[in-house]
Amino acid sequence: xxxxxxxxxxxxxxxxxxxxxxxxxxxxxxxxxxxxxxxxxxxxxxxxxxxxxxxxxxxxxxxxxxxxxxxxxxxxxxxxxxxxxxxxxxxxxxxxxxxxxxxxxxxxxxxxxxxxxxxxxxxxxxxxxxxxxxxxxxx
Amino acid sequence: xxxxxxxxxxxxxxxxxxxxxxxxxxxxxxxxxxxxxxxxxxxxxxxxxxxxxxxxxx
Numbered sequence: 111x112x113x114x115x116x117x118x119x120x121x122x123x124x125x126x127x128x129x130x131x132x133x134x135x136x137x138x139x140x141x142x143x144x145x146x147x148x149x150x151x152x153x154x155x156x157x158x159x160x161x162x163x164x165x166x167x168x169x170x171x172x173x174x175x176x177x178x179x180x181x182x183x184x185x186x187x188x189x190x191x192x193x194x195x196x197x198x199x200x201x202x203x204x205x206x207x208x209x210x211x212x213x214x215x216x217x218x219x220x221x222x223x224x225x226x227x228x229x230x231x232x233x234x235x236x237x238x239x240x241x242x243x244x245x246x247x248x249x
Numbered sequence: 250x251x252x253x254x255x256x257x258x259x260x261x262x263x264x265x266x267x268x269x270x271x272x273x274x275x276x277x278x279x280x281x282x283x284x285x286x287x288x289x290x291x292x293x294x295x296x297x298x299x300x301x302x303x304x305x306x307x
Contacts, residue, residue, distance in 0.1 A: 123260045126273045127288060181256035181287040189282045196277045198260075216277045 121203050122172060124237075125195045127186045134234070135173035136199050138213055140244050143167050168244045170197050170217050176226065176233035184224060187237065191222045197239055208248045216242040252280065252289040259288050267292065 122133045143164040148155045158164065177183045198214045206212045217239025227233040254266040262268060268289075270280055283289045 125278055125282060126260045126276055127256075127258045127283070127286070128260045129258065181258055185286040186258070186288070189285055190278065194277050196275055214275070 115201070117201060119202050121198070121200045123196075123198045124172070124186065125190060129174060129183065129186065130203070132174045132177060132183050133172060134175065135171070137171045138199060138215070138244065139169045139171075141167045141169070166243055168215055168217070168240075168242055170199075170215060170237075170239040172197070172237045172239075174235050174237065176224075176235050183235065187219075187222055187235070188224065190219050192219070194218050194242065195239075206247055206249060212247040214245045214247065215239070218242070251292040252284075253292055254288065255290045256288045259283070 117136075119130075120133075120136060121128065121130050122136055123129065142158075143166075144157045145162055145164045146155065146157055147159050147162055174183050174187075178185075194216045196214065196216050198212060200206065200210060200212045202210050204210050218241045219237060219239050222237065223235050225233075226235055251267050251269060254262045254264055254268060257264050259266075259273075262272070270276070273280075273283075280289060284291060
């Protein structure tokens with residue numbers, strides 16, 4: 111049966127800080143770099159193979175509402191620029207299980223936009239974390 | 250060293266909890282970031298007050 115996933119209550123923690131109620135978007139890109147293994151005799155291009163392990167090249171993009179209040183978005187994120195930090199994302203706030211897996215990655219935050227505002231709109235920030243090994247937990 | 254949780258955003262903990270670094274799981278950053286961000290406050294060890302011996306009055 112076809113199903114759709116409507117993520118309305120995922121949990122997003124950055125550096126162990128729960129920012130779920132400030133988050134509007136989260137994307138994990140799970141990538142193994144594509145290495146070509148095509149050789150003479152092949153009739154089509156080939157990539158990877160049982161003896162070829164390429165590098166992971168993962169990234170995470172998270173959009174948050176900006177808040178300068180104590181212990182909120184700005185206070186939590188500003189110090190993390192230029193270092194690796196742990197991001198954990200789950201589809202729902204329920205316990206980790208096969209149907210509610212937890213994805214953990216230690217990504218590098220290259221940049222942050224402390225001011226990103228337009229008249230009449232809530233200020234938001236988009237964080238892009240790069241690198242790290244993605245781990246999926248189901249229990 | 251123990252830390253007091255000072256915000257309601259620390260994953261799995263509530264304000265007022267006393268925790269150790271190990272309680273935060275696989276944290277990759279220094280706890281200093283969480284202290285500066287207002288989520289934790291280091292608990293200082295309180296020294297016991299000095300006692301003064303007073304000779305009993307006769």
